[in-house]
Amino acid sequence: MSAKIIAGEADIAAVPTNLAAILYNRGIPIQLAAITNWGVMYVIGRDSTITTWPELKGKEIGVTGKGSTPDLLFRYFLSANGLDPEIDLQIRYYPSPAELAQLVIAGKVSLATLPEPWVTEALARDPDLKVLLDYQTEWTRLEQRNESYPQSALVVKTQLAAENPALVRAFLNAAAESNRWVVSQPAAAGCLAEKYLFISAAAATEAIPRCNLRLVAAHQVQPEIEYFLEKLYSFQPQSIGRKIPDAGFYLPE
Amino acid sequence: MLGSTYRNKVIALGSLFTFLLGWHGAAVLVGKEIILPTPAVTFRCLFQLIISGGFWSHLAATLSRGLVGFALSYLVGLIVGLLSGLSRNFKAFFHLWLTLIRSTPTIALILLALIWFPSDYVTLFVTFLVVFPIITQNVTEGINQVDPDLKEMARLYQVPFQTVLHRMYLPAILPYLATGAAAGLGLTWKVMIAAEAIAYTRFGIGARMDTARTYLETPEVFAWTIVVIAISLFFDRILQRIIEKHLLFWE
Amino acid sequence: MHKTELTLERVTKSYGDLLVLAGLSLEVKADRIVAFLGPSGCGKTTLLSIIAGLKAPDQGRVSGLEGKAISYLFQDPRLLDWLTVAQNLSFVLQDKIPRDELPRRINHYLEQMEILPYRDAYPRKLSGGQRQRVAMARALAYPSRLLLMDEPFKSLDLSLKWALITRFRQIWATAPRTVLLVTHDPNVFGNQKFQSRGCGQKPGLISQEVVHAFLRGTNEGSPAVHQV
Numbered sequence: 001m002s003a004k005i006i007a008g009e010a011d012i013a014a015v016p017t018n019l020a021a022i023l024y025n026r027g028i029p030i031q032l033a034a035i036t037n038w039g040v041m042y043v044i045g046r047d048s049t050i051t052t053w054p055e056l057k058g059k060e061i062g063v064t065g066k067g068s069t070p071d072l073l074f075r076y077f078l079s080a081n082g083l084d085p086e087i088d089l090q091i092r093y094y095p096s097p098a099e100l101a102q103l104v105i106a107g108k109v110s111l112a113t114l115p116e117p118w119v120t121e122a123l124a125r126d127p128d129l130k131v132l133l134d135y136q137t138e139w140t141r142l143e144q145r146n147e148s149y150p151q152s153a154l155v156v157k158t159q160l161a162a163e164n165p166a167l168v169r170a171f172l173n174a175a176a177e178s179n180r181w182v183v184s185q186p187a188a189a190g191c192l193a194e195k196y197l198f199i200s201a202a203a204a205t206e207a208i209p210r211c212n213l214r215l216v217a218a219h220q221v222q223p224e225i226e227y228f229l230e231k232l233y234s235f236q237p238q239s240i241g242r243k244i245p246d247a248g249f250y251l252p253e
Numbered sequence: 254m255l256g257s258t259y260r261n262k263v264i265a266l267g268s269l270f271t272f273l274l275g276w277h278g279a280a281v282l283v284g285k286e287i288i289l290p291t292p293a294v295t296f297r298c299l300f301q302l303i304i305s306g307g308f309w310s311h312l313a314a315t316l317s318r319g320l321v322g323f324a325l326s327y328l329v330g331l332i333v334g335l336l337s338g339l340s341r342n343f344k345a346f347f348h349l350w351l352t353l354i355r356s357t358p359t360i361a362l363i364l365l366a367l368i369w370f371p372s373d374y375v376t377l378f379v380t381f382l383v384v385f386p387i388i389t390q391n392v393t394e395g396i397n398q399v400d401p402d403l404k405e406m407a408r409l410y411q412v413p414f415q416t417v418l419h420r421m422y423l424p425a426i427l428p429y430l431a432t433g434a435a436a437g438l439g440l441t442w443k444v445m446i447a448a449e450a451i452a453y454t455r456f457g458i459g460a461r462m463d464t465a466r467t468y469l470e471t472p473e474v475f476a477w478t479i480v481v482i483a484i485s486l487f488f489d490r491i492l493q494r495i496i497e498k499h500l501l502f503w504e
Numbered sequence: 505m506h507k508t509e510l511t512l513e514r515v516t517k518s519y520g521d522l523l524v525l526a527g528l529s530l531e532v533k534a535d536r537i538v539a540f541l542g543p544s545g546c547g548k549t550t551l552l553s554i555i556a557g558l559k560a561p562d563q564g565r566v567s568g569l570e571g572k573a574i575s576y577l578f579q580d581p582r583l584l585d586w587l588t589v590a591q592n593l594s595f596v597l598q599d600k601i602p603r604d605e606l607p608r609r610i611n612h613y614l615e616q617m618e619i620l621p622y623r624d625a626y627p628r629k630l631s632g633g634q635r636q637r638v639a640m641a642r643a644l645a646y647p648s649r650l651l652l653m654d655e656p657f658k659s660l661d662l663s664l665k666w667a668l669i670t671r672f673r674q675i676w677a678t679a680p681r682t683v684l685l686v687t688h689d690p691n692v693f694g695n696q697k698f699q700s701r702g703c704g705q706k707p708g709l710i711s712q713e714v715v716h717a718f719l720r721g722t723n724e725g726s727p728a729v730h731q732v
Contacts, residue, residue: 360722409558
């Protein structure tokens with residue numbers, strides 16, 4: 001995906017917010033148009049005695065995407081709760097959520113961090129599995145904010161926005177509309193998901209609420225985005241491209 | 254005599270210089286550091302890496318894993334190769350396993366190993382499986398190439414097997430051991446880095462390369478690549494030296 | 505001295521339809537040189553292979569060889585390139601002779617074959633004739649009563665050939681052992697020049713030593729052996 005954006009093949013793209021920042025900071029001519037979801041990460045497992053983050057101490061947990069936003073958030077939550085990620089638990093990295101989900105279902109991994117829709121997939125396959133911890137609620141609790149973190153975004157080619165703002169506006173409106181539709185009609189949306197994505201309808205329907213889907217124009221929630229990016233910067237500057245993006249990053253009205 | 258070595262060095266330097274020039278030109282043409290950084294940027298990044306903490310730990314981790322994996326592969330490859338070369342039954346029996354291992358794509362091995370082992374052992378396991386068939390094949394071929402007339406002579410003179418093994422087979426396969434070592438070692442570094450990248454080992458060049466990729470830090474990816482190339486060349490040179498000194502003494 | 509070294513009884517061998525040895529019977533006396541003479545392909549190498557134990561006869565048997573060590577000399581030297589001349593000899597000797605006797609024995613035979621100066625050289629550095637001398641030294645040094653030679657002089661040029669044959673005869677005369685020699689070249693033993701060298705002490709030895717064996721039915725002459 002990054003390659004396509006860099007090559008200029010994509011006019012509009014859906015990417016993680018931090019990746020949008022990296023690209024912008026590297027001089028790729030894009031702007032942040034909107035946030036599409038507000039966090040899809042959960043910790044799942046079989047041990048229902050784990051209800052708070054400190055209770056992860058001493059456990060072995062599977063994680064995907066080393067260095068990515070979920071990984072950084074996970075480590076942040078651990079330290080904020082008094083745990084040293086290197087010492088107090090055993091973290092094992094896996095290349096992809098699909099693979100990790102498989103292993104959890106198979107029983108080879110008993111505790112894992114996963115994004116939706118794999119969370120629901122796993123829960124559907126094994127009734128003993130439960131959602132134990134929620135990244136989103138932890139974020140709002142720790143940061144004392146009203147919103148969860150803006151995980152995923154839509155970016156637009158700067159040139160396109162400058163030359164054809166009407167088109168961009170229309171697209172964003174349509175996207176917001178479809179976003180709302182999915183949230184309000186999960187069953188119907190589930191059927192579509194089964195058709196176009198590799199997910200069963202039932203799982204998709206159940207996953208939708210947990211996906212925190214809500215499309216908002218970037219300039220309307222700029223403070224939230226800035227706060228999030230600054231937070232990421234404090235964990236690992238390279239995760240947003242080594243500097244905080246300037247105001248030009250955000251697509252204006 | 255001195256002239257030709259000097260000339261070779263000059264040509265090599267010239268070649269390197271041309272390469273750097275071409276690289277720089279291409280990078281300027283492309284214009285985006287995220288796609289193709291210039292040599293200057295890359296080397297500056299490399300310098301930063303070296304002076305920052307942790308570089309040596311990562312280097313040491315990759316080196317030690319690579320050398321251990323290679324040594325293990327070599328030892329097992331030698332034994333299995335000898336057995337295959339000397340016993341037709343063994344060779345026939347082992348043929349299926351070897352073929353299976355050789356045909357399995359490396360990435361599949363890495364992903365499977367990830368399920369079975371902790372990440373540090375994944376790298377050793379995969380490297381082993383990729384490299385040892387090469388050594389085995391070289392050794393087996395070496396044994397098969399031993400002049401049958403010599404084998405007949407040894408048999409007729411009733412030379413005991415231990416002596417035949419020690420003074421005829423082992424020296425005869427030395428050239429094949431050398432070729433196998435060179436090929437195997439080069440491959441070891443490539444596979445090791447790939448395995449490290451996927452298995453996310455805590456220390457190791459491959460994992461660092463992958464992290465750089467995640468953050469689209471292309472200069473860093475290039476910088477680490479240079480490190481790996483340097484490692485490969487360094488050990489290749491050492492191997493050449495050893496070969497020249499010990500192998501061709503009877504020519 | 506007239507003990508029998510080995511006996512062949514009605515040895516027969518065919519390759520498919522091709523009858524190569526037809527009921528060959530032969531008694532070889534100890535310490536004699538027995539030459540099998542015949543054109544290429546008449547089966548003499550097969551005969552040697554059977555005596556050496558490399559092949560089994562279809563019928564008949566070879567007796568008298570049980571437990572005996574046998575030396576060999578081939579048309580090509582068959583030396584190990586990565587061992588020195590002396591090491592090539594020790595390769596076959598080291599498990600048959602006591603350790604401390606090795607150097608003396610090796611040096612002795614290298615000297616006999618007039619190549620002692622080359623004891624620490626590698627075979628690739630030697631000429632063809634010199635390599636064959638090493639092979640011969642190896643065969644002689646090996647503790648055996650019986651020496652089989654399969655066209656050992658074939659690839660040497662004329663002057664080398666005579667030099668080597670002469671040397672061999674001289675050594676054999678001082679320390680005889682049973683020798684079976686296969687050759688296509690009647691001159692090896694029938695030559696005037698040869699006769700006049702160093703065999704004068706034992707007149708008539710030549711005629712006793714040469715056995716003409718026409719070993720294939722298609723040849724003129726019968727498939728039987730003419731004895732020593």
